[in-house]
Amino acid sequence: MPNEILIKTIYVADPDLASQTRPETCDILVRDGRIAAVEGAIQAPGAEVIDGEGAIAVAGMVDTHRHVWQTAIRGVAADWSLVDYVREIRVGYATSYTPDHIYLANLVGALEALDTGVTTVCDFSHLMNSPAHAEAAIQGLTDAGIRGVFCYGFYDVPTRDRGFDSHDERLRHADEVARSFRSTAGPLLDFGIALTEFGLVAADLTDAEIDVARRHDALITLHVGTFGSPHGIADLARRGRLGPDMLHVHGNMCDDGELAQVVASGGGVSITPETEMQMGMGFPVTNRLLSVGGMPSFGVDIASNNGGDMLTQMRLALQTARAIDNQTVLDRGVVPDRIRLTVRDALRFGTEGGAKAMRLGGEVGRLRKGARADIALFSTRGLNMMPMGDPVAMLLLQSRPGDADTVLVDGAVVKRDGRLVGVDYDGLRQRSNDAFREIAERVEKTRDDMAGSSSAYSKVMKRATGTAS
Structure with missing residues (x-):
């Protein structure tokens, strides 16, 4: 039957x-x-x-970009710029997570997505501080029962006790996780790779990360057109590395030619309007991507700042794109007499567009x-x-x-x-509150160490903000 x-x-x-x-x-x-x-x-x-x-x-709505691990530190980024975010999250809070913390964050974050009608998520997990962190992150998504792609990040979080001694060691571990993924993760999850941002590692290391993904036919997701290296797409295209297996995130500083290169490659684009507009990345590229023949998708981005529902992101993206369109008419001294983008467009981008960007088109x-x-x-x-x-x-x-x-x-x-179904709300609330307190306490203990950090993040942000010596 x-x-x-x-x-x-x-x-x-x-x-x-x-x-x-x-x-x-x-x-x-x-x-x-x-x-x-x-x-x-x-x-x-x-x-x-x-x-x-x-x-x-x-x-079910499809979120193509979420750092699910940040669910454990809700609200800390409410008034932050991108510079604040990199300083406080990347070289602060990220150093203070235990495997138990990332498990709980991924569990609660994925459950929150389901609670709001988001059934598929691309988890850009750049908190692989140790093999145990990776295992815990995957288990959190698995236990929540969400569909999605767990994208293993290579970011070198400057923890006091190193889980990996070198980038090569991270590459080897990612390869091991990819090989064993089907036997350890839930049946609704796929393995992916989250590249280190351009400017933080040399091009040959970026290529090595891409090679790990392509050995396993894995989705590759990457931040593009933001601080440090606004023209990373053009560089990838020059080196013949663009492909349909890539999900490009943000892209605000990319020119129209680079967006056209992404479309020609068959890759996807994830737009996260709430963080992009708050943190000074620039206006979302919805209009520009459409003008070169691409289909947008949307993401929640950072749970340390935003709620976990996709309706908010679709509304922000739609109305911002409408405002940009309208302004071009207003600048001619006349009032717009038609609306180009519709609610149906926004719904398509938040469902079909996301599925296509994550290589799940036709399935979800x-x-x-x-x-x-x-x-x-x-x-x-x-x-x-x-x-x-x-x-x-x-x-x-x-x-x-x-x-x-x-x-x-x-x-x-x-x-x-x-x-x-089957969720202990009270228990999760208590565990989440305890984890937030533990992480905050650990951050306070290490803040003096982080203040003097000379990490690659700090160097890139100095270049991006014009404060480099």
Whole structure:
């Protein structure tokens, strides 16, 4: 007998469907982890029934850039610039995590994503302070039950007690983790590589990191067009290293030619509007990427600063892109008479765009027959959802993250009736508070050591801010 779930009486938020001022409900049939049908009045005797009660169903959102490990230090970056972030996180807080801390951070961070309807995440994990940290990070994602890619980072965090003696040792360990990944990680996770930023290591070491990834057909994600080396894409292109296996993050300082090179290579781009605009990276590249034929995707970025829902990032990206478009018209002395980007565009970028960027296109990010059954149901019972209008518009601009009522990943219900299944909220809250206090105390003890650090991070930031001697 097939394993079936019948989700009844839902509105569908699908970017391919036309706007509906008087939307009609339908049903979704899930069979053996895949969507079997999306249509009206489905009959499925014996199936488990979930009464959607007029909820909005959307394909699980796809976050293409999140440093999940920073969930354990929420709020510390609220008023920081990028210079503050590098100084305080990269050479401060990052030095103070134990394996237990990163396990808990990844567990809670991934659960938070699921709680808000994000079912796939690209975890840019640049806290591989030791082999034990890597194991703990992978286990946290596995235990949460989220789909995603764990991207092993090579960043040399300046810890007092070194877990790796050299970059070569990190490369060897990454290779070992990649080889054993399928036997240790959950079935919904894939292995990826997070490159060290340009300017922090020599080009031959960047190539060595890329080579590890390509030996294992792994996704490669990298920060580009930010401090230190704003034209890294052009350098990769010159050396023949660009490829469709790359997920480029930010890109604010890249010129249009470099964005076109990414599109031509088949690579993806992740835009993180909240941190980019706060931390002085520049305006998100949404408009410019579209103009050269690319499809954006979105990411939450740093949980030390932002909430873990994707709705916020989609809204910020959409309205910022609209404002940029509008300004070009206003600068001519006239008022814009049309809006180019739509709520359907934003939804597509946050679902299909993310899936494509993570090389999961066709499998997730769409409410279509044959796709994996990653589905979020957003309640319409709240005052903010009255009256019910077009499902896409309501989801993108009216709903709240807390409206995510039921969530399925690969056909399994992970959130039901507003609560994550099998999660001890009180226990996690206490453990998270304890971990935050422990990390903060460890940071205070090492702050004097870090203040005089002559690390590569400090040198790059001095160059970027014009303070180098």
